[in-house]
Amino acid sequence: MSLVKNGVATLDPFVRIEDGAPLPSGPVLLPLARFLAERETLAGRNEPVGVLVPNDADVRILEPHLRQIALIVLTFPKFRDGRAYTQARLLRERLGFTGELRAAGNVLRDQLLMMVRCGFNAFEISKPGDAGALEDALKTYSVFYQPTADGRPTALRARLAAARQG
Amino acid sequence: MTSPLQQKLKIHGPTVVTANRLSDGVSVWLTPTYEWSERIADAAVATTSEQALDLLNRANGDENRAVGAYAAAAVLGADGKPAPANLRERIRVNGPTVSLDSAA
Amino acid sequence: MYVYDEFDRTFLQERVREFRDQVERRLSGELNEEEFKPLRLMNGVYLQLHAYMLRIAIPYGTLSAPQMRVLAHVARRYDKGYGHFTTRQNIQFNWIKLAELPDAMDDLAKAGMHGLQTSGNCIRNTTTDQWAGATPEEIEDPRLYAELIRQWSTLHPEFTYLPRKFKIAITAAKHDRAAIRVHDIGLRLHKKDGETGFEVIVGGGLGRTPFIGKTIREFLPKRDLLSYLEAILRTYNSGGRRDNIYKARIKIQVHEIGTEEFTRRVEEEWVQIKDGALALDDAAIDTIRDHFQTPDFEILPEQSPELAESLAKDREFARWHANSVNAHKVAGHAIVTISLKPVGKPPGDATAEQMDAIADLSERYGYGEIRVAHEQNLTLPHVRQKDLYALWQQLSAQGLATPNVGLVTDIIACPGLDYCALANTRSIPLAQRITERFADNDRIADVGRMHINISGCINACGHHHVGHIGILGVEKKDQEFYQITLGGKANHKARLGELLGPAVSESEVVDVVERIVDTYLHLRHDKSESFISVVQRLGIEPFKERAYVAG
Numbered sequence: 001m002s003l004v005k006n007g008v009a010t011l012d013p014f015v016r017i018e019d020g021a022p023l024p025s026g027p028v029l030l031p032l033a034r035f036l037a038e039r040e041t042l043a044g045r046n047e048p049v050g051v052l053v054p055n056d057a058d059v060r061i062l063e064p065h066l067r068q069i070a071l072i073v074l075t076f077p078k079f080r081d082g083r084a085y086t087q088a089r090l091l092r093e094r095l096g097f098t099g100e101l102r103a104a105g106n107v108l109r110d111q112l113l114m115m116v117r118c119g120f121n122a123f124e125i126s127k128p129g130d131a132g133a134l135e136d137a138l139k140t141y142s143v144f145y146q147p148t149a150d151g152r153p154t155a156l157r158a159r160l161a162a163a164r165q166g
Numbered sequence: 167m168t169s170p171l172q173q174k175l176k177i178h179g180p181t182v183v184t185a186n187r188l189s190d191g192v193s194v195w196l197t198p199t200y201e202w203s204e205r206i207a208d209a210a211v212a213t214t215s216e217q218a219l220d221l222l223n224r225a226n227g228d229e230n231r232a233v234g235a236y237a238a239a240a241v242l243g244a245d246g247k248p249a250p251a252n253l254r255e256r257i258r259v260n261g262p263t264v265s266l267d268s269a270a
Numbered sequence: 271m272y273v274y275d276e277f278d279r280t281f282l283q284e285r286v287r288e289f290r291d292q293v294e295r296r297l298s299g300e301l302n303e304e305e306f307k308p309l310r311l312m313n314g315v316y317l318q319l320h321a322y323m324l325r326i327a328i329p330y331g332t333l334s335a336p337q338m339r340v341l342a343h344v345a346r347r348y349d350k351g352y353g354h355f356t357t358r359q360n361i362q363f364n365w366i367k368l369a370e371l372p373d374a375m376d377d378l379a380k381a382g383m384h385g386l387q388t389s390g391n392c393i394r395n396t397t398t399d400q401w402a403g404a405t406p407e408e409i410e411d412p413r414l415y416a417e418l419i420r421q422w423s424t425l426h427p428e429f430t431y432l433p434r435k436f437k438i439a440i441t442a443a444k445h446d447r448a449a450i451r452v453h454d455i456g457l458r459l460h461k462k463d464g465e466t467g468f469e470v471i472v473g474g475g476l477g478r479t480p481f482i483g484k485t486i487r488e489f490l491p492k493r494d495l496l497s498y499l500e501a502i503l504r505t506y507n508s509g510g511r512r513d514n515i516y517k518a519r520i521k522i523q524v525h526e527i528g529t530e531e532f533t534r535r536v537e538e539e540w541v542q543i544k545d546g547a548l549a550l551d552d553a554a555i556d557t558i559r560d561h562f563q564t565p566d567f568e569i570l571p572e573q574s575p576e577l578a579e580s581l582a583k584d585r586e587f588a589r590w591h592a593n594s595v596n597a598h599k600v601a602g603h604a605i606v607t608i609s610l611k612p613v614g615k616p617p618g619d620a621t622a623e624q625m626d627a628i629a630d631l632s633e634r635y636g637y638g639e640i641r642v643a644h645e646q647n648l649t650l651p652h653v654r655q656k657d658l659y660a661l662w663q664q665l666s667a668q669g670l671a672t673p674n675v676g677l678v679t680d681i682i683a684c685p686g687l688d689y690c691a692l693a694n695t696r697s698i699p700l701a702q703r704i705t706e707r708f709a710d711n712d713r714i715a716d717v718g719r720m721h722i723n724i725s726g727c728i729n730a731c732g733h734h735h736v737g738h739i740g741i742l743g744v745e746k747k748d749q750e751f752y753q754i755t756l757g758g759k760a761n762h763k764a765r766l767g768e769l770l771g772p773a774v775s776e777s778e779v780v781d782v783v784e785r786i787v788d789t790y791l792h793l794r795h796d797k798s799e800s801f802i803s804v805v806q807r808l809g810i811e812p813f814k815e816r817a818y819v820a821g
Contacts, residue, residue, distance in 0.1 A: 058508075079305075079308075079431070080308055080431050081431065081512060082391075082428070082429070082430065082431025082507060083507060083508055083512075085427060085429075085430075085507070086504055086507045086508045087508075089428055094542060108305060110292065110305075110309055111431075113427075114425075114427035114428075114430060115427075117427035118427050129300070140284060140287075140288050141281065141284045141285075141288075141425070142280060142284065143277050143280050143281035143284065144425075145423075145424050145425070145426075146422060146426055146427065146428075147546075147547030147548060148427060148428070154547075155277040155278070155281070155421065156421065156554055156557065156558075157554075158277060159275065159277065159557050160554065160557055163557065186317055188296070188297070188303075188368065189297065189367065189368055189369045190321065190322070190367035190369065191317055191318070191320070191321035191322040191366075191367065191368060192320065192321060193319065193320060229302065229303045230299040233303045233317065234317060234691075252748045253687065253696075253748060253750070254319075254687060257319060257687060257688060258319050258320065261320060262320070262688035262689060262698075263688055263696060263699055264688055264698045264699060264702065
């Protein structure tokens with residue numbers, strides 16, 4: 001497993017904390033339930049906090065606390081389970097989350113572009129060979145049909161713009 | 167590549183292991199030397215669950231040559247060679263029961 | 271029809287390049303089968319009994335003559351010289367090699383075609399009325415909206431890994447030829463207070479748990495089409511079941527939480543996004559409209575004197591005309607259905623030669639436009655009435671003028687166990703035997719309107735639940751048996767058929783169908799009372815009494 005953030009392979013500064021385990025100093029990644037239970041104590045910590053969100057959770061529950069969160073990890077238990085795509089778009093587009101949005105689990109290169117389009121900017125990549133393929137994966141397409149958080153112009157709007165110029 | 171499900175493989179009578187070739191999808195059968203043949207007559211015949219399981223595990227471990235392997239019931243001809251035991255397998259061996267130029 | 275521009279062409283080239291890379295990685299072993307399977311499925315590639323099958327999308331069933339010739343080329347070059355048109359207005363080729371697929375995809379892409387999203391748990395090809403843009407019944411051409419949906423749904427980043435496949439159909443005519451009430455989403459264009467918008471129907475579907483869709487919104491303004499679809503898909507993607515493949519379709523979600531709660535969730539989500547980037551302003555709709563080329567229709571008299579003359583002098587032509595030709599919105603024109611159901615042949619199949627011939631005929635007589643119909647027939651939507659006789663003669667020469675459109679031998683059938691890895695029983699040979707039993711054109715004309723639908727397994731690709739006579743194959747101890755339902759309908763008054771009784775053996779089933787037909791002939795008031803009307807009037811009991819009794 002390797003972490004790629006904003007296109008660059010990087011070491012993960014966050015330490016994954018299990019339920020009940022004591023908090024070390026430094027950035028920590030907590031399960032959603034524990035984060036919600038302890039968020040007041042956590043607010044007093046001067047360290048980045050990450051939240052690990054299961055893919056059946058309603059992410060809107062995090063809305064009041066987003067300023068306190070540096071990292072949200074969304075999970076793909078199998079790459080065919082696409083619930084986290086919706087969670088990602090809601091976090092970025094609806095709730096305005098601007099921190100690190102990371103895809104974890106069964107993350108393969110053939111899904112990376114879609115993840116980026118839904119607002120992910122960091123990936124825990126399962127296959128060693130896939131980490132280097134991110135750049136290529138993002139270049140697979142230059143034409144997009146849907147308006148999403150990544151701000152790429154859609155074919156429909158590009159046509160309109162072209163019509164106005166020509 | 168052995169799932170608990172496969173460990174409980176039960177067979178009823180002679181059994182062959184069949185799959186589709188990766189490159190073109192053609193039906194193939196696993197031979198006693200763990201090669202794949204387009205002819206069911208070349209297939210290795212298992213008569214015990216252990217043998218069938220061994221063939222299936224071999225087949226599943228060879229998914230870069232053939233995919234979707236499963237154990238299929240067979241009947242043995244007078245020459246001792248396996249032949250398909252049911253309609254589905256007969257169609258896989260002999261092709262569709264509608265003629266191929268049939269739309270013409 | 272819609273003409274691809276540079277954006278669409280670039281996209282397709284990129285898609286083919288991506289798939290070529292994926293195939294290479296699979297063949298080299300870099301991708302394992304579990305990883306590759308969803309990728310190939312997303313490109314319309316299945317693995318069947320004898321080979322890979324490639325399903326090619328025909329967006330809303332519209333084909334140009336050059337595209338039809340490319341399909342003929344694919345049939346010849348990469349397959350065994352024929353293809354099979356499906357109930358979802360697509361075509362599938364049954365004998366494709368994985369290693370050759372990228373080349374076939376390349377050839378298709380040059381003509382603006384692909385297999386994208388014809389399989390997999392994504393939004394599938396949007397289907398519509400095969401008479402769209404031609405029938406006087408419609409209030410507007412629904413293909414404009416089908417195209418907007420095609421673009422919105424193409425590689426949608428959020429909705430490519432849904433719980434299960436997702437099918438959308440749209441119609442703008444009073445008579446629903448697109449079976450919108452048995453789709454995951456059905457859209458019906460209609461007018462309210464002078465404004466055109468959509469009735470939105472959700473949660474229809476066949477398969478092992480058939481449901482007729484529920485209306486969740488009576489009227490949706492056009493500008494809100496895509497945002498509303500996005501809200502439905504989002505509600506489904508986050509809440510649809512993923513624990514059991516047989517309960518993963520949206521129809522189960524709607525059924526389990528109830529239409530009211532489902533609607534509430536959709537509306538709640540929609541309010542958040544309706545004024546966002548998906549809102550369709552007039553400029554956006556006009557851009558798509560501009561990409562549709564309308565034929566330059568010839569100015570002709572309402573009724574063609576040449577046609578009247580040919581009808582009077584040639585009885586066979588008149589017979590074909592009676593069920594293959596329908597009214598057109600432009601004077602002097604007609605809509606022609608080409609039967610792909612000749613006696614004794616597989617329903618929906620066409621050879622490469624026939625495809626080429628149809629392409630030629632469409633150019634000669636039909637402004638170069640061809641449609642695929644849900645009933646697995648082809649349609650020439652714009653034919654000059656004065657050319658109908660010549661067209662009929664040339665179709666006849668190709669075996670394409672069987673006068674059985676809408677009649678008992680116009681059978682919908684899935685590929686069944688002859689090809690399909692999921693099937694339990696065969697469908698095609700049964701369809702062939704029924705057409706042979708009813709080969710007499712006078713007899714089928716007398717029987718009148720009748721839809722027989724055959725599925726080779728419970729997945730219901732032959733839509734047996736909505737056949738007037740539905741036939742479902744079931745396997746018992748390696749023998750083929752068939753369950754029969756009566757009274758199903760796929761149209762605007764969609765309903766599911768009722769089970770007639772115990773399944774019958776493969777050797778008996780054609781006799782049973784014939785006894786059902788004879789029972790109808792006996793029970794009807796007169797010829798104007800159709801089979802389905804009699805079933806509705808009397809129920810299935812009188813049919814049950816006679817169907818199982820030999821002699």
